[in-house]
Amino acid sequence: MLLQVILSGLATGSIYALVALGLALIYNTTEHVNFAQGEMSMVSAFIGFTFFHSAGFSLPVAFLLTLAVSAVLGIIVERLVIRPAMRAPHFNIFIITLGLSIVMKSLAGFVWSHDDFPYPSIFPNETITVGNATIDMISIGNIGTTVILMLMLFIFFKYTRYGTAMRAVSHSQNAALLMGISVKQSFSITWAISFLVAAVAGILMAPVVFLSTHMGMVVINGFAAAILGGWGSIPGSIIGGMLLGIIDNVAPLYLPSQIKNVVPFMVICIVLVIRPKGIMGIERLTKV
Amino acid sequence: MKQITKFSVLGLFLMFFLFPGSSLGGEVGVTDTTVLVGCSNSFSGPLVYPGTQLVNYGLEIYFKHINAQGGVHGRKIVTQYYDDGYKPQNAVANTKRLVEQDKVFAILSPQGTAPVMATVKYLTGNKVPLLFPFQGVPIKGVKTIFTSFAPYPTQSEVVTSWLVEKKGFKRIGILYQDDKYGYTFRDPAKKVLEKYGLELIAAESYKRGTVDMSAQIAKLKKANLDALILVALPKSGASALKEAHKQGLKGTKIISSGPLTDEKFIILSGGVGEGVWGLSLWPDPVNSQRPAMAEYREMMKKYGKDKDNRPNRYSLFGYFYAKLFVEGLKKAGKNLTRDSYLAALEGMKNWENGIVPAVSFSGSAHLAQNAGFMVEVKKDVFKPISGWVRLKDGKLVEEPL
Numbered sequence: 001m002l003l004q005v006i007l008s009g010l011a012t013g014s015i016y017a018l019v020a021l022g023l024a025l026i027y028n029t030t031e032h033v034n035f036a037q038g039e040m041s042m043v044s045a046f047i048g049f050t051f052f053h054s055a056g057f058s059l060p061v062a063f064l065l066t067l068a069v070s071a072v073l074g075i076i077v078e079r080l081v082i083r084p085a086m087r088a089p090h091f092n093i094f095i096i097t098l099g100l101s102i103v104m105k106s107l108a109g110f111v112w113s114h115d116d117f118p119y120p121s122i123f124p125n126e127t128i129t130v131g132n133a134t135i136d137m138i139s140i141g142n143i144g145t146t147v148i149l150m151l152m153l154f155i156f157f158k159y160t161r162y163g164t165a166m167r168a169v170s171h172s173q174n175a176a177l178l179m180g181i182s183v184k185q186s187f188s189i190t191w192a193i194s195f196l197v198a199a200v201a202g203i204l205m206a207p208v209v210f211l212s213t214h215m216g217m218v219v220i221n222g223f224a225a226a227i228l229g230g231w232g233s234i235p236g237s238i239i240g241g242m243l244l245g246i247i248d249n250v251a252p253l254y255l256p257s258q259i260k261n262v263v264p265f266m267v268i269c270i271v272l273v274i275r276p277k278g279i280m281g282i283e284r285l286t287k288v
Numbered sequence: 289m290k291q292i293t294k295f296s297v298l299g300l301f302l303m304f305f306l307f308p309g310s311s312l313g314g315e316v317g318v319t320d321t322t323v324l325v326g327c328s329n330s331f332s333g334p335l336v337y338p339g340t341q342l343v344n345y346g347l348e349i350y351f352k353h354i355n356a357q358g359g360v361h362g363r364k365i366v367t368q369y370y371d372d373g374y375k376p377q378n379a380v381a382n383t384k385r386l387v388e389q390d391k392v393f394a395i396l397s398p399q400g401t402a403p404v405m406a407t408v409k410y411l412t413g414n415k416v417p418l419l420f421p422f423q424g425v426p427i428k429g430v431k432t433i434f435t436s437f438a439p440y441p442t443q444s445e446v447v448t449s450w451l452v453e454k455k456g457f458k459r460i461g462i463l464y465q466d467d468k469y470g471y472t473f474r475d476p477a478k479k480v481l482e483k484y485g486l487e488l489i490a491a492e493s494y495k496r497g498t499v500d501m502s503a504q505i506a507k508l509k510k511a512n513l514d515a516l517i518l519v520a521l522p523k524s525g526a527s528a529l530k531e532a533h534k535q536g537l538k539g540t541k542i543i544s545s546g547p548l549t550d551e552k553f554i555i556l557s558g559g560v561g562e563g564v565w566g567l568s569l570w571p572d573p574v575n576s577q578r579p580a581m582a583e584y585r586e587m588m589k590k591y592g593k594d595k596d597n598r599p600n601r602y603s604l605f606g607y608f609y610a611k612l613f614v615e616g617l618k619k620a621g622k623n624l625t626r627d628s629y630l631a632a633l634e635g636m637k638n639w640e641n642g643i644v645p646a647v648s649f650s651g652s653a654h655l656a657q658n659a660g661f662m663v664e665v666k667k668d669v670f671k672p673i674s675g676w677v678r679l680k681d682g683k684l685v686e687e688p689l
Contacts, residue, residue, distance in 0.1 A: 001510060114333070210523050257466075257507075
């Protein structure tokens, strides 16, 4: 029974992890906290649904088109909404993204309705047995995709020119400018990648939580996962997400079911008291 | 003269504040050519689909049909609706607006237990009829309130009794939403089982909106149940079915509660709902061959606004209770007042409607429908597996469909 619940927890955790990953990306480059990360996933999932159901594309083509459209949407959002407030305090950006999330949810409701829809998965709807537990291929696919995406982003930021430039921008925009790095371009790329990650999260999440305008609420768990793993840490996002998913599922197995939503946040409080920077977080020193 | 004017103004002032729902001459909301009804409902929020269907494709299509025929006793039915987004405080504000500003004759079919219950005291105090709300808490003994389907505790008692008496199940458990909706099923089920000398073997809950049920299903699987009663909203209910399918809950029959037994729940579960039982309050809106149901589908086609006019249980609810409301108008006669309307409803006996069992009201019985029937999902369609079942003096009674 424990193994069963841990496996389910990993599947749920992979969704939290992807949201946390998107948050980490934007924070790493811009030091902004993006409250609209969940709604970005929701809108992308609806776009995929439209390509598949209304336009009649095959599932892989619909999802590839969704990724492309999402990246462009990321650039548009950055150019129209974020860039004008680039020099504003971070709190202003947080409120702007909060407003953006409300606008996106309302517009999505207007276009696609606030109803719930079943969503196709790119992975087969079959189950396999591991010991005395059963896990479905959708969960395995979600976990695998999350880990692969995390590795790709880790390599991108650590070892590529663009990734290094983006990290430089996060440390000091002025110093980066002096080194010939385009800060504006870095911001654009960051938002494009983040929207793309949000699209992957949306496409993976929708078959599990169903497609609806409410699915963006997962951002709360994404925040929790990001804090638990360490703000801005890419591996930390994955570890935080997976851990949160497991705790979320294992706690009600031994305690009353009502405890489900309490325990993960209690654990986060405890972790942060002991280790304020989170599990994998790096302490950022700021000269004052 | 000045004195008279002063008294007139004072009189009108007192009239306005002491009797906010009344008007000078004729009944509130009624003219020679119209009768105005309305409600607060969900056109946004979690119950947007039921709310939109109930109003736009239920109440409205039947009223359009009646108005096209010239109305009732020369009066066309005019409607006014406001969105509460399933929020009780909005429902109260909307209802006050309907009563005090729009001056409706009656509040017809508002939706949602919490929003509806928040308005009951106000409407009762102002003697405004509240007719056939879509909610499951029992309301008895109020002259101005007529309720719709069997309250949730009654539904729970019917299902549990049927499972024990007709199917011989002994190990029964429940998975319920952790709020009043869930408790109104859990507690009566417990009492019924005690009556049969049994106990509720397992009771697991989840927070509203939850879609991850792995721990709950793992515990319920361990309990080795004969039957599991599922009290949920469609999204969580479908997640529970998926998880049960994944974990192989094969020896346990799953039974969906009345509000859950709708097509949405089965569509969302993505094909794993085969064999699930449920309590249905309505004939199949898509496939039923009853003439009255065919008529409902025709009207959906004729008057339904746009692409979303597929038959379903929520529009059927609106359609049926619009029909019942109109039947009351016919019986009340040309001189329509709130009192004459309520008296006409109380005098209604064995109204055959072709959709649910004949409706009868009396001075003490204001419930329109007290029966349902058990169904099983076969190829994504709910097929009847019992007749109409209801409780009579605490005993299970079954009548042919």
